[in-house]
Amino acid sequence: MGSTIILSRIFWSVAPFLLLAALWQFASLWFPPFLFPSLVDVFRRVFQILVDLGQFVDVLATVGRILAGLFGAFVLGGLLAVLMNRSPGVDRFISPILTFFQGIPALSWVVFAIIWFHGIEFRIFFIMVMTTLPAFTFQMIGALQAMSKDLFEMVLSFRPTRLQMFRTMVLPAVLPEILTAWKVNLGNAARVVVVAELVGATGGVGYQLLQQQQLFDMAGALAWTFQLVFFVLITQQIITMIERYAFRYRAVSERSL
DSSP states (O other): OHHHHHHHHHHHHHHHHHHHHHHHHHHHTTSOTTTSOOHHHHHHHHHHHHHOHHHHHHHHHHHHHHHHHHHHHHHHHHHHHHHHHHOHHHHHHHHHHHHHHHTSOHHHHHHHHHHHOOOHHHHHHHHHHHHHHHHHHHHHHHHHHTSOHHHHHHHHTTOOOHHHHIIIIIHHHHHHHHHHHHHHHHHHHHHHHHHHHHHHOSSSHHHHHHHHHHHTOHHHHHHHHHHHHHHHHHHHHHHHHHHHHHTHHHHHHHHHO
16 A cells, blocks of 8 residues: 555656656657757757766856855855844844845846956855845744744753754754755755856856857757756755754654654
């Protein structure tokens, strides 16, 4: 019974992609390659990018920009969340600013960065931080404010050190929100960095997509797009594994019930 359920879940997870691939392959029989290239050609290009160090460097450059921007926004967002949680006045002052920033389109941040800054890498870092900072901050401040006050006071009664308080009280409370914020921002960051590279970079996946567009090479455009898709899927799976390990006690509690 259990194996049947697992197989059913796998089937329904894979079936939509198989149908989409079949429809695309069918369209490739009737349309020219610059519109609907064969999936064989697309995945041949994917493999060429992976094994060609000269091309794969562009993938690594984009991945590095995504991770650097996310880490910068995460650190800054964590500091802001702590300040906002400690001081209602700071919260009232910063929250509207972050909400305002959240409404600014990513393309606008790209334009601002090009006007304000000269270096390409700092431009992209700035864009990544500004587009992902509000989500990180709001997720973490929400987790901090949702902590049980009674539980917090009970833990204080044991006179823990700051490290013990962080490890036993704060971290378990905020970690689910932190991991969720990383999952959400990861996909957003992948989209934003491509836009930033399209208009202001001399390397990376976005730059390569621009080259494919100029050549009307749909197979190449899809191959470079899949590089980012693979990165997002793999990274989200790693985050899920961390989540399962960090909260493995929940599965034990559910089984005991």
